[in-house]
Structures are given as C-alpha cells and as structure tokens.
Amino acid sequence: MSRRPYHHGDLREALVAAAQAAVETSGPEALSLRDLAQSLGVSTAAPYRHFPDRRALLDEVAARGFADLDAAYRAARAGAPNPRAAMRETARAYLNLAFSRPGLFRLMFASDALGVDASPALLAAAGQAWESLYAAARAAEPDADLAAVKRRAITGWSTLHGFITLVQGGRLKGFMTEPLSEAELLEAVLDKSLGEG
C-alpha cells in the first residue's frame, strides 16, 4: 500500500502545499481548485480524487496551521525562564502567526462557512492547540481555581484575538491616532490579555 508516484507523483501533497502558499499570499477566499489544478499541470477534475470538495482541502490547510500554532506554543513555553514569561511568549506566538501569515490566520479563525461543522481532524488539531494554551495558563497559576484559570485564559485569548481581528479588518484605522500607536496599543493589549484580572 505504498503512496508513491502514480501519474503525478503525490498530487495530494502537492495540492496541500500549493493551497497553503495560495492561502498565505491571497487569502482563503481567492483559492480556486481549477487554478490550483492548472498550476500543477493536472486536469481540473484531478483534485477531486483526493478531496471531496474545496472545503476539505481548506480544512486540511487549516489543520496544519493549528499544528504549527501548537508547535509555536510549545516552543514558547520551552524557551521561557518561568511560567509567567511562558504565558507572554505564548501570546506573542499567537500574534506572530496572525501578523506573519494573515491569510492562514483568517482561514483558521474566520473561515467563511463558520467552522462549526468542521472535519474531525480539524477540530482535533484546533483542540490540541487550545490544550497547549490552557496547560500554559495552568502552569502560570498553579494554585488558582481551575474554572478561574480557564475563564482568564478564554477572556485573555478573546482580547488578543479581538484586537487582531479589528486591526486586520481595518476597523481601527483612524482610531489609533495621535497619542496611540499600533505598537503601543499592542503592548497594552498584551498586558490586558495576561493581566491582573
């Protein structure tokens, strides 16, 4: 049951890689299976041998994005001197994904068709990333009530995520004026995400 070269070589993997690149440069909205197929030199029907539909291919790309995010979380924790610093680095890892690969980030968190009915693999990958985040939060406050920690983790994540979303949607254009720069605000958001309450 080898998965080696048939006609193309490993079209499935090539599709995912090309889709990943396209998502990161032009966003998930712009991805066209016909384009993709043509750019890989196969017929427009070929992708359907490997993915039931467009959404399934995007789900695979998103799942790999969550795996990357999870890896970044773990690296952040591993490289930090203490649990508190680990939380801050974890937040920075999230910001980094959002701003360095905005198309992928949008796919992962704002997929047009609301990912509620997403594939099990995608849900598992997203769940794994959350577990890493939650574990870091628990380590930072080992003596606190678990519900309180979870509450703080979710509200903190919300703050970070909301800021990113508003900035990337252009909804803060013109409001971050004069005394406030985007960089300064970002630090304030980080503080609030990890902050006191």
Added chain:
Amino acid sequence: MSRRPYHHGDLREALVAAAQAAVETSGPEALSLRDLAQSLGVSTAAPYRHFPDRRALLDEVAARGFADLDAAYRAARAGAPNPRAAMRETARAYLNLAFSRPGLFRLMFASDALGVDASPALLAAAGQAWESLYAAARAAEPDADLAAVKRRAITGWSTLHGFITLVQGGRLKGFMTEPLSEAELLEAVLDKSLGEG
C-alpha cells in the same frame, strides 16, 4: 429629479432591503445578485443600474448596520442612570447586535475582502459608531487621561469582539465545559471589557 416609480418603483431601495434580509438569514457570503434580482422580478442586469458591483450593495447594507449600531449606542447611553452603567449598556448593545443579527455582524466586521478599501460612506458610518462608543467611555471617566481612556476603550472593545468572534466561529466549542457556561463566561468577558485596567 424625483426618485419615484419608474419601471419597478424604486428598485434601489428594494435591493437594499432584500439584501439586508438575505444577509441576516444566510450571511453575506451567500448573497447572489442574480438570486436577488430574480426574487424581485427584474432581470439579472438590473441591479447594476444602481450599484457598480456586488460589494457596493453589501457596503450599503453594512453602512446601515453601523447606523443601527450607533443608534443602539445612543439609546443605551440615554437610558442609563449614570455613565458607568451607560458603558455596560453600550457593551450589551454591541453583544445584542452580534448575537441577534450574526450575519449582519459578520458583514460589518469580517467582510471577506477586509474592508480596508471600503467606500467613504461605509467608513463614515463605522467612524460615527466608534465616536459614540468613545464618547461614552470618556463620560465614564471624565478625569482620566484621554490616551488612557482610548486605550481602555479599544482593549475593552477587543475583548468583547474577540469573544464574540471566537464563539460564532465555533472556536470555543468544547472548551467552555463543566464549570463554565457560555452565559457565565459572557459576564466575565463583560467585566473584563469594562474592568479595572
């Protein structure tokens, strides 16, 4: 230069109304100008006499959404006993729009093509809603530094917005378990949005 019935009888207004309804029931992604035209009994080319493209019609719907939001903000402030309560009611108005008209909310804040290049009318409407929010925040803390107030307004908005986005994207499904209910979390998010820091 009256704008009364020609062939159809104010197709422009009918288009906006139908688009509004479609956006609220099925989300902005699902809106099709051809569908819309057919459901209004006109040819598929007719809408293009009133809007240069699909995006322009959606922009108009979004702008009206921002006008609604602004009105809700003002009503919240007017009905509150003190500036502090006004802020909380303002936040509830935002939540209310998000959860009672999620399709419209998605159009306003997650429009597929990132609304950076949006029409002036849309930007003006969005700016007006922000100004109302900012004014309420200033009234709640009349003696504070303006930059600090703005910082708090933006981070608070971010918290609220992020939570909504994560919930509506299904990204918190399964994480709000056991000791935490969605309603309870919502209160925590509200607290943090308005909160101490």
Added chain:
DNA sequence: CTCCGATATAAGCGCCGCTTACATTGTGCG
C-alpha cells in the same frame, strides 16, 4: 409632442465548483 436620459432587458463572456463517463497505470493475486 418630441426628444433625452434614466431605467430595464436579453444575450453572452469567462470563471467557478462539481459530476459523469471513460482512459491509463501500478499492484497484488491466482
């Protein structure tokens, strides 16, 4: 009443996701 500009239409272009019917090819089994 006539003419003009605003409004609507019919037809069509190129693109899309996806399906069906058929061709090719590598692999495992008698």
Added chain:
DNA sequence: CGCACAATGTAAGCGGCGCTTATATCGGAG
C-alpha cells in the same frame, strides 16, 4: 507471469456566478 482490479487521471459538460454590451422602454423636461 499475467491478468483483473482499484487507484489515479482526463475530457466534457452542467448549472450558477459576477459582470458587460447592445438594445428596448418609459417618464419628464423643453
């Protein structure tokens, strides 16, 4: 070894989309 078969690929086509062009209709200004 050879053959059937499943996995992989193709060509062609369906219906739908946004949008454009050329043409028809209609209401109001002169």
